[in-house]
Amino acid sequence: xxxxxxxxxxxxxQRSAAEKGLPYRLIERTTGWDLLEEPAGEPILVLTRNxxxxxxxxxxxxxxxxxxxxxxxxxxxxxxxxxxxxxxxRGVLFFAVADRTSAIQVGAxxxxxxxxxxYVSQWFTEAGLPSKGMDWARFSLYELEKMIWISTxxxxxxxxxxxxxxxxxxxxxxxAVLADELRTVGRxxxxxxxxxxxLVNRMCTYSSKIPRFRAGVREFAWRNGWFVKKATEWGLPxxxxxxxxxxxxxxxx
Ligand SMILES: NC(=O)c1ccc[n+]([C@@H]2O[C@H](COP(=O)([O-])OP(=O)(O)OC[C@H]3O[C@@H](n4cnc5c(N)ncnc54)[C@H](OP(=O)(O)O)[C@@H]3O)[C@@H](O)[C@H]2O)c1
Numbered sequence: 249x250x251x252x253x254x255x256x257x258x259x260x261x262q263r264s265a266a267e268k269g270l271p272y273r274l275i276e277r278t279t280g281w282d283l284l285e286e287p288a289g290e291p292i293l294v295l296t297r298n299x300x301x302x303x304x305x306x307x308x309x310x311x312x313x314x315x316x317x318x319x320x321x322x323x324x325x326x327x328x329x330x331x332x333x334x335x336x337x338r339g340v341l342f343f344a345v346a347d348r349t350s351a352i353q354v355g356a357x358x359x360x361x362x363x364x365x366x367y368v369s370q371w372f373t374e375a376g377l378p379s380k381g382m383d384w385a386r387f388s389l390y391e392l393e394k395m396i397w398i399s400t401x402x403x404x405x406x407x408x409x410x411x412x413x414x415x416x417x418x419x420x421x422x423x424a425v426l427a428d429e430l431r432t433v434g435r436x437x438x439x440x441x442x443x444x445x446x447l448v449n450r451m452c453t454y455s456s457k458i459p460r461f462r463a464g465v466r467e468f469a470w471r472n473g474w475f476v477k478k479a480t481e482w483g484l485p486x487x488x489x490x491x492x493x494x495x496x497x498x499x500x501x
Pocket of ligand 1: 252253254255256257258275276277278295296297298300303304319320321341342343344345346
């Protein structure tokens with residue numbers, strides 16, 4: 249496995265790979281890019297933040313583009329389509345790494361879809377991070393779930409200054425309302441219909457597994473801002489989402 253980006257996830261995976269004896273070669277901002285001149289076929293995890301993706305893609309040789317595996321949170325579909333990669337291998341990471349030296353906290357199975365799904369899900373599982381390969385349609389449910397989770401707990405985290413475990417325990421009503429507002433956007437724009445009880449249950453269970461993680465509104469255009477923009481375009485209501493964004497000073501931006 250190759251990986252680009254030596255941040256929290258990139259370094260945590262490096263430690264797990266070393267511990268379990270798994271193949272892993274890390275490409276950093278200024279080193280290792282010659283590895284991409286090798287013949288195509290080895291999956292390449294892209295472990296940079298969303299705003300850095302364009303710069304990373306510009307450095308990847310065309311013949312290696314089909315080896316890329318995207319694991320970013322947030323709305324990725326339009327970006328990937330704009331780079332002619334709508335069917336790239338993708339993963340949703342249901343684990344958290346708080347900083348560059350922290351251990352990985354596992355919250356749930358991490359789904360993977362696409363060309364390299366089998367290899368990547370097996371690698372993650374052997375690294376101690378349960379993972380499952382699946383088709384794109386099933387993956388879409390988890391894709392939307394994680395988008396909604398990070399946006400919901402992000403806006404609530406900033407509004408109340410509480411970690412995700414405390415929010416799941418003490419703010420179930422607001423979580424359900426936000427999940428409903430945001431899933432309505434996902435249904436309209438992405439054509440993904442997630443059942444509300446299933447969604448809220450999974451979101452709160454995941455939060456209870458990584459309870460001390462403090463989410464916040466970050467990477468606005470890819471997360472909360474994407475939901476706001478699409479809801480506006482589609483004429484969908486988002487009363488609580490907008491109210492909490494205002495309360496946290498995130499809207500109007
Ligand atoms: N952390 C989590 O708990 C978590 C959980 C699930 C999903 N994710 C997703 O995983 C992705 C990575 O998250 P993270 O927490 O590891 O982020 P991070 O700690 O901010 O690390 C990002 C890394 O990308 C590197 N980078 C940026 N531009 C680059 C470029 N052009 N070439 C090479 N490297 C470049 C940065 O390099 P420098 O060190 O040189 O700045 C940094 O090391 C994000 O999209 C995030 O949404 C994270």
